[in-house]
Amino acid sequence: MEILFLAHRAPFPPDRGDRIRSYNILNYLAKRAGVHLVAFVDDDSEVTPEHRALVDECVLIRRTKSQARAAVEALAQGKPVSLTAFADRRIAATVKDILARRPIDAIYAFSGQMAQYLPAMGPRAIMDFVDLDSAKFEAYADDSRGPMRWMMRREARLLAAHEGTVANRVAASLFVSAPEAALLPGSRAVENGIDTIFYDPQMTTPEKTRHPLIVFTGQMDYRPNVDAVIWFAQAVLPLLPDAHFAIVGRAPTSAVRALASASVTVTGEVADVRGWLAAADVVVAPLQLARGVQNKVLEAMAMARPVVASAAAAEGIDHAGTIRIAIDAKGYASTIKQLFADPAGASALGAAARRQVIARYGWDARLAPLNVLLGLSA
Structure with missing residues (x-):
């Protein structure tokens, strides 16, 4: 054929x-x-x-x-x-x-x-x-x-x-x-x-960086991603004064690069996103406009990370309750604080997310x- x-x-x-x-x-x-x-x-x-x-x-x-x-x-x-x-x-x-x-x-x-x-x-x-x-x-x-x-x-x-x-x-x-x-x-x-052999936390060396660490991954000249990180950095991060936010992805726009500060890292293109995912205490996907299945969410789940996402980012994924959904800035901050305060619970949530991805998304x-x-x- x-x-x-x-x-x-x-x-x-x-x-x-x-x-x-x-x-x-x-x-x-x-x-x-x-x-x-x-x-x-x-x-x-x-x-x-x-x-x-x-x-x-x-x-x-x-x-x-x-x-x-x-x-x-x-x-x-x-x-x-x-x-x-x-x-x-x-x-x-x-x-x-x-x-x-x-x-x-x-x-x-x-x-x-x-x-x-x-x-x-x-x-x-x-x-x-x-x-x-x-x-x-x-x-x-x-x-x-x-x-x-x-x-x-x-x-x-x-x-x-x-x-x-x-x-x-x-x-x-x-x-x-x-x-x-x-x-x-x-x-x-x-x-x-998702390739759960490639995205395996046991086979990845975490990036050395500040903690507690919140990570967002994606193509950073794509408008929904740009809007998401700008909103998160301006509306949510001030409610989490001890946290560090890493924006990981190629081609950051000038508006994204302008977010860089003592509490925000803008990496640009990286050789391997898995190191940043492995280092994350929480991965966020606060997209307001999201179509279909978000690979960034599947990748974070496969890497056994606790994920906090918008309803739009989670809509296309059969996550079986293994990720947290937030609606507004206070909701994101409250959920992330809870995960920071309970490392064992956050780890268990991430492990459940990885099991769900393995079972559902080969x-x-x-x-x-x-x-x-x-x-x-x-």
Whole structure:
């Protein structure tokens, strides 16, 4: 069997939320079929020969279109910026070439931006939306003002129409969680997993730092992450005068870097996030806008850390009560103080979280539904 895998961002290295999902799906498919990967890439240096060897064919095309150009094209063409930003004749030509010369049995499109490359007629197509982007932009609009609010509402409206059209064309529409899938009728969830062998606290050396330590991990130029750490540092941390807050993740914006102080560390990119997770007395995920399953929460649970999260960050995860949910600044501070004051209880909570992840979120178990959807052998 041969599968064409389309991705809006090269699935390697698996060091951020979307790449973790796409990498593990790609790896799962490549063990069961011949895979032809076509993806955009921002930096060729991140792609190693070992990465390329995972698939039978690997075509990576550097993104060159600026956001400003994408916006102009979107306004002129009546399309969402999210689509024009990833509209590229080179990708279209590559897809057409592979479909012409290879007996492709199925197409797996990862992220809604890649749906524009699905042929009108052709092999069975699976659309992995991951999250419902239209809902995300609707939420952005609610927090925006003036022209930006208009732009966000336009994006949400056009994306919603695009998502509905695509869902009607493909054999199956997938999302990362059941709540997310429920937003688009006829869709289903194929949840994220976690590598509990890699994320094993017994195999990790904790970072040497100040305690008590609160840790947040994530891509730090991603707006929901930026908003979360700014809110936490300004609203919650002052209620915890003895605590130290570490913001761990690549590409921190200027607003995030400005948070650095005697009580806040902004690490930027780190070689291995596990050291910081292992050192954490508490891991927080205070996201107000969160779509699907948050890998940062699964990683902290796998590392047996006590987690305090927003309802939005916990919504897509079957945590079975092994993480704590907080709503406002006082709630976060009170919950974190309780965990600081009871190290044995915090440790037991973290251990229960790891057991839950091992039982519920192995990648092979989470991705098994793809066997039927794509006609793969187990």
